[in-house]
Amino acid sequence: MGSTGQNAWKLADHPKLPKGKTVAMVVLDGWGEAKPDQYNCIHVAHTPTMDSFKTTAPEKWRLIKAHGTAVGLPSEDDMGNSEVGHNALGAGRIFAQGAKLVDLALASGKIYDGEGFKYIKECFDNGTLHLIGLLSDGGVHSRLDQLQLLLKGAVDNGAKRIRVHILTDGRDVLDGSSIGFVETLEKDLSNLREKGFDAQIASGGGRMYVTMDRYENDWDVVKRGWDAQVLGEAPYKFRNAVEAVKKLREEPKANDQYLPPFVIVDESGNPVGPIKDGDAVVTFNFRADRMVMLAKALEYEDFDKFDRVRVPKVHYAGMLQYDGELKLPGHYLVSPPEIDRTSGEYLVHNGVRTFACSETVKFGHVTFFWNGNRSGYFNQEMEEYVEIPSDVGITFNVQPKMKAKEIAEKARDAILSGKFDQVRVNLPNGDMVGHTGDIEATIVACKVTDDAVKMIIDAIEQVGGIFVITADHGNAEDMVKRDKSGKPLLDKNGNLQILTSHTLQPVPIAIGGPGLAPGARFRNDVPTGGLANVAATVMNLHGFRGSLATMSPLSLKL
Ligand SMILES: O=C(O)[C@@H](CO)OP(=O)(O)O
Numbered sequence: 001m002g003s004t005g006q007n008a009w010k011l012a013d014h015p016k017l018p019k020g021k022t023v024a025m026v027v028l029d030g031w032g033e034a035k036p037d038q039y040n041c042i043h044v045a046h047t048p049t050m051d052s053f054k055t056t057a058p059e060k061w062r063l064i065k066a067h068g069t070a071v072g073l074p075s076e077d078d079m080g081n082s083e084v085g086h087n088a089l090g091a092g093r094i095f096a097q098g099a100k101l102v103d104l105a106l107a108s109g110k111i112y113d114g115e116g117f118k119y120i121k122e123c124f125d126n127g128t129l130h131l132i133g134l135l136s137d138g139g140v141h142s143r144l145d146q147l148q149l150l151l152k153g154a155v156d157n158g159a160k161r162i163r164v165h166i167l168t169d170g171r172d173v174l175d176g177s178s179i180g181f182v183e184t185l186e187k188d189l190s191n192l193r194e195k196g197f198d199a200q201i202a203s204g205g206g207r208m209y210v211t212m213d214r215y216e217n218d219w220d221v222v223k224r225g226w227d228a229q230v231l232g233e234a235p236y237k238f239r240n241a242v243e244a245v246k247k248l249r250e251e252p253k254a255n256d257q258y259l260p261p262f263v264i265v266d267e268s269g270n271p272v273g274p275i276k277d278g279d280a281v282v283t284f285n286f287r288a289d290r291m292v293m294l295a296k297a298l299e300y301e302d303f304d305k306f307d308r309v310r311v312p313k314v315h316y317a318g319m320l321q322y323d324g325e326l327k328l329p330g331h332y333l334v335s336p337p338e339i340d341r342t343s344g345e346y347l348v349h350n351g352v353r354t355f356a357c358s359e360t361v362k363f364g365h366v367t368f369f370w371n372g373n374r375s376g377y378f379n380q381e382m383e384e385y386v387e388i389p390s391d392v393g394i395t396f397n398v399q400p401k402m403k404a405k406e407i408a409e410k411a412r413d414a415i416l417s418g419k420f421d422q423v424r425v426n427l428p429n430g431d432m433v434g435h436t437g438d439i440e441a442t443i444v445a446c447k448v449t450d451d452a453v454k455m456i457i458d459a460i461e462q463v464g465g466i467f468v469i470t471a472d473h474g475n476a477e478d479m480v481k482r483d484k485s486g487k488p489l490l491d492k493n494g495n496l497q498i499l500t501s502h503t504l505q506p507v508p509i510a511i512g513g514p515g516l517a518p519g520a521r522f523r524n525d526v527p528t529g530g531l532a533n534v535a536a537t538v539m540n541l542h543g544f545r546g547s548l549a550t551m552s553p554l555s556l557k558l
């Protein structure tokens with residue numbers, strides 16, 4: 001393989017597999033494999049299409065790893081997530097991910113020598129350091145222990161006044177756990193106060209209602225956060241954050257994910273921590289998708305998505321740089337993984353035309369994450385990305401069908417059009433509805449997903465193509481927290497502990513379709529395999545050689 005120019009991208013022909021077959025690449029979001037029981041919504045739901053892969057063509061079906069080190073996360077206790085999952089699927093390699101890179105930078109202390117930290121430090125003498133992010137130990141977007149280390153490092157490096165703007169979780173961790181996390185943070189801050197630092201929580205709100213929207217689905221979410229964090233304005237005012245979270249959770253149907261915005265006020269009723277000129281701001285989430293919108297609001301001069309009212313002149317740094325193409329934000333504490341030479345870029349250099357589609361809430365998964373946290377096209381003549389607008393302002397248990405049918409129709413039409421060689425979609429339902437913890441709705445979500453898969457493979461059937469159906473991580477296959485033996489756990493009131501988060505489960509991958517070379521199947525003597533092996537397998541199915549640079553496929557027997 002040449003090292004420069006077009007030659008560096010040219011892929012050799014596969015010795016046995018033909019070129020020119022339309023390949024449908026379908027990612028079921030949040031669809032893992034787990035023991036069948038009543039809390040496994042995939043098992044309970046009517047899913048004849050997905051079931052048939054496993055039962056009628058078991059040699060073309062297998063399980064692959066979708067969590068922990070197989071997707072670049074720090075440990076095997078880390079559940080998978082969309083960012084790392086789609087990064088691995090799209091890049092075909094395992095990269096040490098944000099969670100891990102931040103751990104290393106904090107442990108070595110290198111984070112404090114970096115450009116980003118030096119930049120925010122310039123404000124420590126006269127300004128306040130604001131830390132904004134998700135408060136939990138979920139490890140998907142952020143981690144409490146990293147925030148704690150950062151707080152310590154900041155005061156060791158001269159920060160005197162610190163305000164933390166918290167977003168409560170309940171999506172990567174149990175609902176209700178926010179109280180404990182806020183208590184822990186309050187204790188740390190009160191220890192700092194005892195040592196003479198002026199450190200407090202300044203504002204808060206639930207992650208799905210305040211700040212952490214993604215892919216520009218609903219700017220109101222970011223505005224609510226802006227109002228509380230920057231302007232110090234919110235519908236609820238409290239003297240301390242533990243009281244805030246406890247009180248707001250008392251509202252009927254309240255949960256951690258959707259707590260309304262609140263600000264902490266002093267004895268005269270004034271907000272304790274609006275962001276002002278001369279302050280430093282750090283968004284401490286390492287994961288990109290749900291921080292990009294706030295980063296734009298903080299960084300873009302000609303921002304017009306909502307009225308910011310007041311735009312403080314601050315030194316802002318992200319924990320990571322969230323968008324490599326937009327270079328957003330410009331300053332960051334830790335360099336993001338350099339996810340280069342992704343499969344999408346190989347495709348455009350090798351004449352493979354791609355169609356990618358999902359609805360808004362997952363659109364960036366099959367584009368931005370797939371392409372290594374890079375927005376935009378590699379080559380617009382070779383690619384078409386279609387976004388179907390998601391419903392806004394609802395929780396998806398109310399509308400568990402979401403846009404699965406519309407996504408499948410777009411995929412079907414793209415396949416039948418003959419204009420594309422790869423048709424790639426994400427079907428969000430298992431994940432988005434699974435996160436609501438609503439078992440009945442999640443069962444509907446799984447059925448609808450199965451219907452969508454059917455529509456896509458029927459189209460593949462018609463054009464003599466190939467399908468690859470897989471998932472990015474588990475979610476809908478397990479809706480309860482369990483003990484080590486697998487028994488569902490009850491809380492202190494005897495209620496089932498509902499699991500709103502992803503899981504540690506493996507995910508299925510199925511290949512098939514009339515275009516698949518006769519006899520092609522997965523080797524059953526290769527036990528390991530993960531999401532990072534899918535890209536090279538797909539390249540094989542497009543007729544290209546087995547290994548591309550360092551990508552390795554799931555072994556196929558031909
Ligand atoms: O909604 C999200 O941000 C995460 C869970 O925190 O889910 P996913 O990784 O599937 O996008």
Ligand SMILES: [Mn+2]
Pocket residue numbers: 029030081082083085431472473
């Ligand atoms: Mn996902």
Ligand SMILES: [Mn+2]
Pocket residue numbers: 030082431432435475502
């Ligand atoms: Mn999810």
